[in-house]
Amino acid sequence: MEQTQQRILVVEDERNIAAGLKLNFELEGYDVEVAGSARDAAALLAGSDHFALILLDVMLPDADGFQVCRRIRAAGDFTPVLMLTARDSTEDRVRGLEAGADDYITKPFELEELIARVRSMLRRRGWEQSSTAHVSHSLLRFGGAQVDFERGEVTVRGDAVSLTRLELDLLRYFADNPRKVCSRAELQAEVWKLDNYPNSRMVDNFILRLRKHFEEEPSSPKHFLVARGAGYKFVPDP
């Protein structure tokens, strides 16, 4: 396994928090850059540094974190984003995930939990990058969609669509388990690699995202179906 230091971008204007995060992640062996505003973050992301993960605060002086996340995704950048939401607000979490964030943690957070969450996100990514080398054929076709998991290229009825890493991970898990009823806990453990953070809304929101991407009528889905009380199932060919 490669031992190059993974670089994390911390986007947070509160200097004490930013400095604390920088120090602690550096102690964990990561390389850390801090941006104190949306503008600084955009400048760093446009530069030559490669970031393995972005920690993105919702409250910034010149934009909110949701806007920043949307811009990152709109630019075709699918670096994992972990949002720091200011309150334990469902609305904030949903907005963050809808903006393309991969996960969120609410302030105030326990540093240990944040570090564990970051590790888990990076491990999942590392696993995925090393495992794709062994996949020789990973093309999924269903309902007018074509998904090349190796290249992360997706078209839906002829149009190119950008999926985040986690959206692709979830779709891939479904593709590997067609027609199987998958519980939310199973999806969270297998796709997010999060066994101990009960958070079924996260799964629900990602299902909504897949429906928006792929279903002709997201409100009456044909492929990403709810299995009442039990979870979800993917039906490639209804």
Ligand code: CA
């Ligand atoms: Ca802030």
